[in-house]
Amino acid sequence: MAQQGSGQQAADEEPLEFTDDTVDAAERELAHRERGTARPITVVGNPVLHKRCRDVTEFGPELAALVDDMFASQRAAEGVGLAANQIGVDLRVFVYDCPDDDGVRHVGVICNPVIDELPAEQRRLDDSNEGCLSVPTAYASLARPDYAVCRGQDLEGKPIVVRGTGYFARCLQHETDHLEGYLYIDRLAKRDRKDALRQMAEGTPRYETVPND
Template sequence: MAQQETDQQLSAEFIVDTEDCEEREAAYRERGTARPITVVGNPVLHKECRDVTEFDDELGRLIDDMFASQRAAEGVGLAANQIGVDRKVFIYDCPDDDGVRHVGAVVNPVLDELPPERRALEEANEGCLSVPTAYANLARPDYALVRGRDAAGNPIAIEGTGYFARCLQHETDHLYGRLYIDRLSKRERKDALRQMDEGTPRYEVVPND
């Protein structure tokens, strides 16, 4: 990583993502168009996405479509490759453990490496729109700090605990080609895929032909 980018990340400001959540989410969603969800096996989900270099109207339209797609699928977070777009962007509309709603978008996200004293693992049931109808217990740190950029290219930082921390980690993983089932044991992964095969998605998905 270049020194310039490091300096920009260090100067990132923590955003306030808990205000006017309903209005902001509705505005994104109403401008956007829901797209079908890609599922495990689709190549775009299994490789690192490309960095966003242009912070323009096209990026804005992508974020709008992602919010529309997330709402249609009844999710709490969505990465761009989950609607087939090879770009490092994720959005979220996720409550924390206190029931406080967080809404936002992160471009080119990077998770901070936590020091050992902050790596308290919390095991919880986890699912994914790209592995529909399947769930598994997975241990993740109960705190996460993500740095990236907003839709205008400004450096930002977001921190979360509990369920919201899990969301931030889950969505960042997606953009580096990793699904939550890739963190499971072989037996647990096989069971999750069996659940998926036996279930019927409640939203439109892209078939893996």
């Protein structure tokens, strides 16, 4: 993808075993959410959304508590993915509770995520609509690969590799973009970006947001 961070691994390198993030998905999400507290969502224009986040280097109780709050915030906002900077935290971690195109539920957390670059022959683009909790009430068509491999670390700092197709692939790419300091509207043509911001200005968020000064 354009403007990804450094340190990407090529898709043809020896992969780690893919993480099965579908096992006990509902139970794991509920446990995180019940321990956490929902926080308001930052919106486009907030400086924390427009810069690359700091790497996660400490894997302990503070990170675990943050992730619990992120799951609670994601559910309160009825989202399928949430990056730490969307609740004002400058840290490279995101959570997700997202179905794939077959309706299979994926739940997990990825620290320091990197999206593999796909060979040209494997890049099949899906131009479905995309939305973002940080651009509330707005949607726009955006072409992204319909398959994604995301490498990172779990809450204990252990390496993980998550793969997704369709809607879930879009989620993995969208949330990784957030931690690089990009919103999906930054990938749109100028006219489409302007239209998304108009939709946001005319709409009313269904969840609490952080007003920009």
